[in-house]
Amino acid sequence: MELSRRDFLKASAAAAAFAAAGAPLLGSNNADAAEAGIKWGKAPCRFCGTGCGVLVGVKDGKIVATKGDPAAPVNRGLNCIKGYFLSKILYGKDRLTKPLIRKGNKMVEASWDEAMTLIASKFKEAIEKHGPDSVAMYGSGQWTVFEGYAASKLFKGGIGTNNIEPNARLCMASAVTGFMTTFASDEPMGVYDDLDLGDTYFLWGANMAECHPVLFSRIIDNRLKNPAVKIIDFGTRRTRTSQMADQYIKFTPQTDLALLNAIAYVIVKEKLYDEQFIKKHVVFKKGKTNIGNGLEDKFKFTDDPKPMTFDEYKEFLSTYTPEYVEKLSGVPAAKIIELARLYADKKRKVNSLWTMGFNQHTRGTWVNNLVYNVHLLTGKICRPGENPLSLTGQPSACGTAREVGTFTHRLPADMVVTNPDHRAMAAKIWGIDPKKIPEKPTYNAVEMFRALDRGDIKVVWTQVTNPFQSLPNLNRFRKGARKGDGRFVIVSDMYPTKSTEVADVILPSASWVEKEGVFGNAERRTQQWFKMVEAPGEARSDLAQTIELAKRLGHGNLFPYKYIEKEMWEEYRQFTGGGKDLAPYEAYVKSRGLRWPVVNGKETLYRYAEGYDPYVKAGEGIKFYKNKKDDGRAVIWARPYEAAAEAPDKTYPFWLCTGRVLEHWHTGTMTGRVPELKRAYPSAVCEMHPDDAKKLGIKNLQKVKISSRRGTITLPVDLNGRGKAEKGNIFVAFFDETKLINELCIDAYCPISGEPDYKKCAVKVEKA
Amino acid sequence: MIQKSSHTGITRRRFLKNGVLIPLALAVAGGSISTLFLRRADARGFYLRPPGAVEERRFLASCIKCGKCAQACPYKSIKMAGGEAGIGIGTPHIVAREVPCYLCPDIPCAKACPSGALDKKLEDIEKITMGTAVIVDRESCLSLRGLRCEVCYRQCPLIDKAITLEPRHNQRTGVHSIMEPVIHRDKCVGCGICENACVRDQPVIVVMKSPPVQKDYYEF
Amino acid sequence: MNFKWWPIRRFVQLGIVTLIASPLFGLTIFHGNLSAGELFGINLSDPFAFLQATAASKVFIASFLASAVLVTGIYFMLGGRTFCSWVCPVYLLTEWADRLRSRFGTGGRTFSLSGVRWSFSATIIICVLTGVPLFEILSPIGITTRAVMFKAWQPLLLILSLVTIEISIARRVWCRSLCPVGGFYSFLGRISPLRVAFAHHLCTQCGECTKVCPVEEVLEPPLTTHKPQVTSGDCTRCGDCIDICPTQALGVDIWYK
Ligand code: SF4
Ligand code: SF4
Ligand code: SF4
Ligand code: SF4
Numbered sequence A: 001m002e003l004s005r006r007d008f009l010k011a012s013a014a015a016a017a018f019a020a021a022g023a024p025l026l027g028s029n030n031a032d033a034a035e036a037g038i039k040w041g042k043a044p045c046r047f048c049g050t051g052c053g054v055l056v057g058v059k060d061g062k063i064v065a066t067k068g069d070p071a072a073p074v075n076r077g078l079n080c081i082k083g084y085f086l087s088k089i090l091y092g093k094d095r096l097t098k099p100l101i102r103k104g105n106k107m108v109e110a111s112w113d114e115a116m117t118l119i120a121s122k123f124k125e126a127i128e129k130h131g132p133d134s135v136a137m138y139g140s141g142q143w144t145v146f147e148g149y150a151a152s153k154l155f156k157g158g159i160g161t162n163n164i165e166p167n168a169r170l171c172m173a174s175a176v177t178g179f180m181t182t183f184a185s186d187e188p189m190g191v192y193d194d195l196d197l198g199d200t201y202f203l204w205g206a207n208m209a210e211c212h213p214v215l216f217s218r219i220i221d222n223r224l225k226n227p228a229v230k231i232i233d234f235g236t237r238r239t240r241t242s243q244m245a246d247q248y249i250k251f252t253p254q255t256d257l258a259l260l261n262a263i264a265y266v267i268v269k270e271k272l273y274d275e276q277f278i279k280k281h282v283v284f285k286k287g288k289t290n291i292g293n294g295l296e297d298k299f300k301f302t303d304d305p306k307p308m309t310f311d312e313y314k315e316f317l318s319t320y321t322p323e324y325v326e327k328l329s330g331v332p333a334a335k336i337i338e339l340a341r342l343y344a345d346k347k348r349k350v351n352s353l354w355t356m357g358f359n360q361h362t363r364g365t366w367v368n369n370l371v372y373n374v375h376l377l378t379g380k381i382c383r384p385g386e387n388p389l390s391l392t393g394q395p396s397a398c399g400t401a402r403e404v405g406t407f408t409h410r411l412p413a414d415m416v417v418t419n420p421d422h423r424a425m426a427a428k429i430w431g432i433d434p435k436k437i438p439e440k441p442t443y444n445a446v447e448m449f450r451a452l453d454r455g456d457i458k459v460v461w462t463q464v465t466n467p468f469q470s471l472p473n474l475n476r477f478r479k480g481a482r483k484g485d486g487r488f489v490i491v492s493d494m495y496p497t498k499s500t501e502v503a504d505v506i507l508p509s510a511s512w513v514e515k516e517g518v519f520g521n522a523e524r525r526t527q528q529w530f531k532m533v534e535a536p537g538e539a540r541s542d543l544a545q546t547i548e549l550a551k552r553l554g555h556g557n558l559f560p561y562k563y564i565e566k567e568m569w570e571e572y573r574q575f576t577g578g579g580k581d582l583a584p585y586e587a588y589v590k591s592r593g594l595r596w597p598v599v600n601g602k603e604t605l606y607r608y609a610e611g612y613d614p615y616v617k618a619g620e621g622i623k624f625y626k627n628k629k630d631d632g633r634a635v636i637w638a639r640p641y642e643a644a645a646e647a648p649d650k651t652y653p654f655w656l657c658t659g660r661v662l663e664h665w666h667t668g669t670m671t672g673r674v675p676e677l678k679r680a681y682p683s684a685v686c687e688m689h690p691d692d693a694k695k696l697g698i699k700n701l702q703k704v705k706i707s708s709r710r711g712t713i714t715l716p717v718d719l720n721g722r723g724k725a726e727k728g729n730i731f732v733a734f735f736d737e738t739k740l741i742n743e744l745c746i747d748a749y750c751p752i753s754g755e756p757d758y759k760k761c762a763v764k765v766e767k768a
Numbered sequence B: 001m002i003q004k005s006s007h008t009g010i011t012r013r014r015f016l017k018n019g020v021l022i023p024l025a026l027a028v029a030g031g032s033i034s035t036l037f038l039r040r041a042d043a044r045g046f047y048l049r050p051p052g053a054v055e056e057r058r059f060l061a062s063c064i065k066c067g068k069c070a071q072a073c074p075y076k077s078i079k080m081a082g083g084e085a086g087i088g089i090g091t092p093h094i095v096a097r098e099v100p101c102y103l104c105p106d107i108p109c110a111k112a113c114p115s116g117a118l119d120k121k122l123e124d125i126e127k128i129t130m131g132t133a134v135i136v137d138r139e140s141c142l143s144l145r146g147l148r149c150e151v152c153y154r155q156c157p158l159i160d161k162a163i164t165l166e167p168r169h170n171q172r173t174g175v176h177s178i179m180e181p182v183i184h185r186d187k188c189v190g191c192g193i194c195e196n197a198c199v200r201d202q203p204v205i206v207v208m209k210s211p212p213v214q215k216d217y218y219e220f
Numbered sequence C: 001m002n003f004k005w006w007p008i009r010r011f012v013q014l015g016i017v018t019l020i021a022s023p024l025f026g027l028t029i030f031h032g033n034l035s036a037g038e039l040f041g042i043n044l045s046d047p048f049a050f051l052q053a054t055a056a057s058k059v060f061i062a063s064f065l066a067s068a069v070l071v072t073g074i075y076f077m078l079g080g081r082t083f084c085s086w087v088c089p090v091y092l093l094t095e096w097a098d099r100l101r102s103r104f105g106t107g108g109r110t111f112s113l114s115g116v117r118w119s120f121s122a123t124i125i126i127c128v129l130t131g132v133p134l135f136e137i138l139s140p141i142g143i144t145t146r147a148v149m150f151k152a153w154q155p156l157l158l159i160l161s162l163v164t165i166e167i168s169i170a171r172r173v174w175c176r177s178l179c180p181v182g183g184f185y186s187f188l189g190r191i192s193p194l195r196v197a198f199a200h201h202l203c204t205q206c207g208e209c210t211k212v213c214p215v216e217e218v219l220e221p222p223l224t225t226h227k228p229q230v231t232s233g234d235c236t237r238c239g240d241c242i243d244i245c246p247t248q249a250l251g252v253d254i255w256y257k
């Protein structure tokens, strides 16, 4: 203990010196604030993937204020209401400040030494008895880059298991596999500037108005300035976004697959595609069909891509006539044709934006592929104001989970464990034997907790996430965690959560500006911040916790740093050449974030585009250079419509969709402790169509019992709310820890991405 | 004791008759004047009355302060006023910042009222007017400063009717829009949910007495 | 004879308070208070509250009248100011206050019983003139019952001052001479056939009854002129005189004599 504490002191001293040398003094032109003795420092918002910059005001070792950072390009001083209350998230009354160890049914305070000794012994015991694949780390898209990197290095390079997953598996995995299958490199080509520059926005399964509030206000402003701007919202629920859109297109859940194919069908049939672009930049492929839904334990799937010609692709599309898809989706054929033409309109700068409607989908990878198809057919990609842009939910789902690669199959920067060259490179940078890194991926998130339930995994450590509220089919996993028989659950968090409830050890974590960190947002912008206040009590950063375990397991040599963050960054940076290049640490200290690839100190706005991306040579125009297999081309995939894992039937006649509200973030661990946000939206409700309610004889605000094959919950019905469910659908937000809607959700997942479908399962609704 | 009762005999009674009549006459006059004065012009501010409350003057005349409305409210939205309410003491009202009215579709509060102070015949909870929400402090409204707050708007049970968002260009950032919550008094029922939800320490949106409708003949 | 009225009466008095408080415990048999309430779904309103509200608002509500008529009917049958001694919680409080008072030996002054009727008349006039149900504002009954219903204790200060006055200055002045509800019932209560009976041949003129009677004037006619019944509408039908009479000269009559 002593040693690591000294390390911290040294590190923070180093950080301070570094900051003084490298970082310009921030913020304070504000005379009032200076007078009041408030010191301002920059940081990205702790919440969503938008990545707004904020200035954090510190006085007497406490955050006394935050404000939008006027110099931050993303938000220019603005925030949403969550960001506005950032200063309060650290100061909830029930902050965890001491390690807690389970003694029977009680959690008892313990010293760090006791807790870590116990944890290390459990790790050792499991590894000895059952092998390294019996221990696991479940992390987060809210990990800082360092925390994710350290965990990955320890587990893959030290312990020698691929049992590491982020909660990003539950939110962005399909986007990742979408990118990987189409472009062979994760993350978007476009940037937020497209929100200002385009004139046509197709939103798919994205309630941007509430979930990416600051970005949404950019699109709306664009429309105010340019009356030609059109916003088309595809959805299965009428949201605040639908309300502000020019058109709201409702469709039957799961038929987005068919709709996108129908749009491609019209584009091809009416020859609206960009022939030149297709010739130069595109190949066609098909993969396996009828690929299952991952409902069985130990489900495995490997796709088998086969090339096809444009004509074969046309043949594939011929099923998806607008008339056929009208029957499937409920969107009138004429509307499909109209929208396809709009997508292809040569005079229009078209963007597609999506989030969980696409990603949390049993065919999440496919539907991501399909939206790229439309952009690739029309050549509307890699140009200012014209791009498909996958939006993210967590502040560093991109920066940490995806870029550092904290998935079971991943290594940093687009690399995978299955590739021996990648393993060799990682081993070299990490200074370890390449054999140490196992070549086989193990479990995706759902499978990881299934394995815990079965007992194949004995020890699981979760950091900055709340799986025992956020997993689907929650009952199984909550019970599984407490089955005993050597199972040992460690939860690091800043507050008690539904996950600490099932933990054997709870570790108090430092959060946000209580530690130094780097986040990466949805437009590839990497943002750094310094530690500004001390964590309360004995709380420590997850980084320190992971390194402490490493030391106790004899892997301390993996973390030989003095100024941990800077040195680790420079090490991590070695992975990122060739198109995902990151700048030296100082560059991020000085800037309000830079969008990678950063080559020669210059950030990149549009990937794969000449004049923007330094890896695209003069004369190439556009080059998907990461897809070496296909000669620098992107892939148009023939992906069919396949039915949802569970659709409504006589007994369970409703679709259940879950999601978020603007006031709360994810499982509400932080926002639930901000009294203002709690008052603004106190508890979950069940949105329902008034006609359905009438049929069931349910009045507004009346309590109903909602049940699926997996669970039951009672909620008041909201017929007048901000979201209007379509007939046959209900919607419930998942932030409310007293109403675990995820108990009802099905743990079916996309076989390719492993991401579960939280948007579709069958439920029944009765008067309570 | 017999003595006592004979002591309170005829003479005493006569005396009291005179002695009581005059004070009573005075009391009637004084009481009338002071109650009239007290009631005038909402001297003690606006009280948000439960759904179906008749016009305030008549409400004060009719309400017999039985508290049945308050007992009927499933959310305990209705409070009975204390002495601070002057002649409104004991009358039911809603303190929106504590618990607003959630607009029960079956309006149990009004149904419970025996006295006609609340209109029992009320059927559509969305057609009432308890008051009208007003943004009283534009400077403090986060949405008007360009932030994405609009909590009041999203929580309004008559969203897009009673409050709408009117976006306009944010001059300062150049790329964002200011989403202004605009209240439409003809639709706002005055439930106070917005006031309750407003995220500022002092609510920026507050339910006030609905101003009288001023008629003219422009039909737009 | 061992039979006593007062335990029954106390039981009823406390029962009423409990009933008024019952919604606090989630019971749904009774709602409201003594101005208006709902017992097993039956609406009951204080006729005096009805008169005031109607006089003040000049609006007639038929259902309101119906619920008031029901209550009027009941007290018409029971007669006198039965409401006061059996139902009203203020009576209970002032009864206890009176005990304290006699222990201290203070506050011996009394005022005329007719005050309550004047007060009643004045209240109605003020209601008509001002459009304010005047008494409902000041009513210690309303204040006490609302205190019980909503745990609103602060206005009880008013009751406290009332009790203090009664203890230190004027015995039971509120109920005897000021309360218009009492006045209303004393008008109404003259006609009922249910009365306190007086058998003068048994009476020893010990005067115990007038000591316990809160409105001892009502016993004057029987005691002095040997009337067979207490006929005054001011009699609260509390039964204390019957309980105390050592010779059973006092009893209950259920028809006129
Ligand atoms: S939650 Fe998202 S939109 Fe809101 S301030 Fe934070 S980063 Fe910006
Ligand atoms: S409508 Fe419902 S919530 Fe509103 S005051 Fe009446 S009972 Fe209470
Ligand atoms: S129910 Fe009617 S009379 Fe009774 S307190 Fe409420 S408004 Fe007044
Ligand atoms: S008071 Fe507020 S919440 Fe209620 S209807 Fe009016 S604007 Fe909406």
Ligand code: SF4
Pocket (backbone or CB within 6 Å): B135, B140, B141, B142, B143, B144, B149, B150, B151, B152, B153, B181, B197, B198, B199, B200, B203, B204, B205
């Ligand atoms: S909740 Fe308050 S601060 Fe927010 S938009 Fe409404 S009035 Fe403004």
Ligand code: SF4
Pocket (backbone or CB within 6 Å): C081, C083, C084, C085, C088, C089, C090, C091, C141, C174, C175, C176, C179, C180, C181, C182, C183
């Ligand atoms: S006189 Fe008035 S206060 Fe006294 S008991 Fe009778 S009704 Fe109650």
